[in-house]
Amino acid sequence: MNSVGTKQYWQFSPINNIEESNFNKILERFFNLRISGLVRENIQNALDGRLLGSDKPVLVTIQTGTIKKDDIPGIDEVIQRILCLKGRNSYTKEAIQHMHNKIDQDEVAYISFEDSNTRGLKGAKNGQSDSKDDTWSIYAYNKGVHSEEEDAAVETSRGGSHGVGKIASNAASDLNLMYFANCDAEGNEHLGGTVQLIEHTYQDQCYRASGYFTDITTLANNKTKFYPFFNTFHEVFSKKTRGLKIIIPFLRDEYNDEREIIRSICDSFFVSILEKKLEVLVNGKHITSETIQSYVEDAFYYIQQKAEMKNEFTPLYVGTYLNEKPRKLPVSDGVDTYNFNLYFRYDEAIPKGRVAIVRTIGMKIEDKKITGNVNKPFNAVLIGGAAEDAYLKSLENESHTELSHEHIKNPQLQKRAKKFISNLSRRIAEVIEEAIKQNNPTDGIMDTKDILYIVENEFKRDLESTVATVKINKGKSVVKMTDDIPKKKKKLKKDEKDPKKTREVTRNPVKRVKAQPDPSDELDQDRVRNRYVTNPEIVERVVFGTTEMLQFDFTSSKEIKKETSCNIIFSIIDGMGTEYLDEFNAQASYHKAIDYTTGNVCTVKNNTIENVSINNGVAQLKLELKDSFNKSLKFVYYVEV
Incomplete structure (x- = not known):
């Protein structure tokens, strides 16, 4: 040759x-x-x-x-x-x-x-x-x-x-x-x-x-x-x-780019360097356990104001790892339990909460987002021992940048990996909630006996006035809930209005929010869409198996019921009522979004499903869920027309 x-x-x-x-x-x-x-x-x-x-x-x-x-x-x-x-x-x-x-x-x-x-x-x-x-x-x-x-x-x-x-x-x-x-x-x-x-x-x-x-x-x-x-x-x-x-x-x-090289070293290997397992010399600049802080605390390399650290977390990680005592964090995959050390810091000045998942060799795998807690004020570093390291290694993707279960071929092992990743987020979320409660104590103990008594009696009265009978035993027996027969409604005069009905009608099904330009409309870049937040009462949501059904009833909305199509925007809301408009990724959650009225496949971009038809004031969606979809998520829905 x-x-x-x-x-x-x-x-x-x-x-x-x-x-x-x-x-x-x-x-x-x-x-x-x-x-x-x-x-x-x-x-x-x-x-x-x-x-x-x-x-x-x-x-x-x-x-x-x-x-x-x-x-x-x-x-x-x-x-x-x-x-x-x-x-x-x-x-x-x-x-x-x-x-x-x-x-x-x-x-x-x-x-x-x-x-x-x-x-x-x-x-x-x-x-x-x-x-x-x-x-x-x-x-x-x-x-x-x-x-x-x-x-x-x-x-x-x-x-x-x-x-x-x-x-x-x-x-x-x-x-x-x-x-x-x-x-x-x-x-x-x-x-x-x-x-x-x-x-x-x-x-x-x-x-x-x-x-x-x-x-x-x-x-x-x-x-x-x-x-x-x-x-x-x-x-x-x-x-x-x-x-x-x-x-x-x-x-x-x-x-x-020498600056980015040094940043990448600190981002991925700060634990290795702090533990004196690694030193790096970049064009004569020596990064060691003694000097790494001088780089992460230098404004040339990293943002230094905590309030602006929304995408850069290494200065926070270094401080957390050096100054916080580790706490034990057991995490199960359904069969085995792995015991990690969690270095955790709660600080109201931190705008975005992330967890550095680190291998024992000292290499960071990812800046993990904890579902429902991405905007909570905390910072954490997670690292385990030999058994934990072996398991994390099996979950790494090819580029060592994320924990994942998709690449695992064995169905049982994949199921366990998926459960582990979910349990990891849940266990860290518990630590976050505990820190929030400790740092935001209530003013005192509230005596709720009288409140519960009033609520219970009002519930009984409402139940008695609205439910006359209940059928049981396949319809063969009838048990009366009350001997009182509901009174007939008073007949209204021609020009007299029902105050209850007035209250129901005036409760807007949608509320207009800030107008948004439509970036996808290439023919008319000046077009501005009207955006409305929906009242939960007009939304029906059912999740079964790998399918989710959504229905929006706009028939009582004069702003929307005459429209022929709309965009639906998903915004996550956590158990404390805090909203995270840009945290949900519909593309990563749904295989397909189908307009149930027309049968057409809708375009999905970021947290938005586009061009959903409105028929007689009603919009319906059928969503095919990916395995990674979190069925426990709660949403606020916005509508663009």
Whole structure:
């Protein structure tokens, strides 16, 4: 496969025909995560490779800079392949054109992640191997696979599990290109790399999409085997001490941001850093347990006013973790119970309540929202032991950014995972409610005996006046509730009004609120919709199985009953009567919204269902629920016409 007299650095596997014309979909997923995804994956890999038995923190050195294109090993071969790519849809055409626009640069940006106090990869000298001990082969040549530790406890604590994070580095390059330099326990230095293209034809031969920076040897049975190159390349690609170094040339502009790199380190690894398991050096800036507070308390990196911390929570997390004593929080999945430490702080100045879910390795998984409590004034950090860590690991999505049950294939385990996530929110909600009661005590004890007596007697009188008899025993017996026969209503004179009826009519079924522009109306951007909040009495809601039925009776509303269609807006209301207009996501809750009158599928955007028909003053909806839908939610409904 090598050209005579010419060193070939990149190997692509030949195929008979081109069958796949798209780039690897995981590239797009990590590209959307941007710097945070890149930093998280590479630092997590470094922590996973820590020296066992050592009390030294893992050190990750991140360097950004520029390098001459000619100093990048084998770059001419990559460019030749890119020039052969043919896009067969708008996305691939755009991506290929973007590559073409970048390949003519003489000097390109790069970023590198070099770890120390780590083991590095083993078995590079064995090349392509089936041995689980040869971690070089697994990292270099196997997609969707991660090596497993022999020690179960060490494996449990590792951040990686899905084996797809390696491609995060490719996603950060304009050419989907990355290299990795390794120095093992014996001091052997090797360089590998991957490039993610699409299946293509080169010199009349079809090839797979993935290319490997590696040497190749033909074996006796005419098969081939990959072996890595000894690392004698430019100093940017060198790794002289034990560990691994990731190098990403042609760094995308979106990733070349030192401030965001430092923020991402603090966001995802503040516990690792505070626990002295990790130190990070970014272009000479040293982030350690002693210095991390200077970064999170710096207005250049983070908002410092609590009242404005609506999307940034790391300064709060650091303060909570350092200053609050942990409380035990048991959470069950219906079979097993897991015991977590919850660092919890209640502070009226905090505008948004979030919980940092953290693995024992010190990596944050997500800023968890607690249903019905997203606007409560609290901050919390949740972390467990070995058993809890193993379970959280099984619930992580591929990009380690959320606890989820959807990816679990076993129905029973998925059911248990779903229950665990629900119970986790419920248990934390109980802690929040307890804190609210402690910080907002009542003025005194209220004696309710007289109130209950009056209410009970009024209820009896109302019941007696409105219900004459009740049938029981399948209609065969009749039991009288009262001997009094309800009096006939007084006949009203022609011009006399019934005061009860007047009160009922004047109680508006809808109340107008602030007018809203219609952003979806492209033909008339000046159009303004009228928005009304509905009275609960005109709404009928029934949930059964995986279906929800909604009916709105506008027949007594002069503002709406003559309209032919409307938009329905959902607003969550909690048990304390507090409303959260923008917290409900209808798209994430419903598979489909069907106009029950016409049978048409309605458009669902954010918390709104659009173009619901009104027939004779009545609007009806049939909603198909997703598994993630919380059936206990209560709503206030708004109507736009």
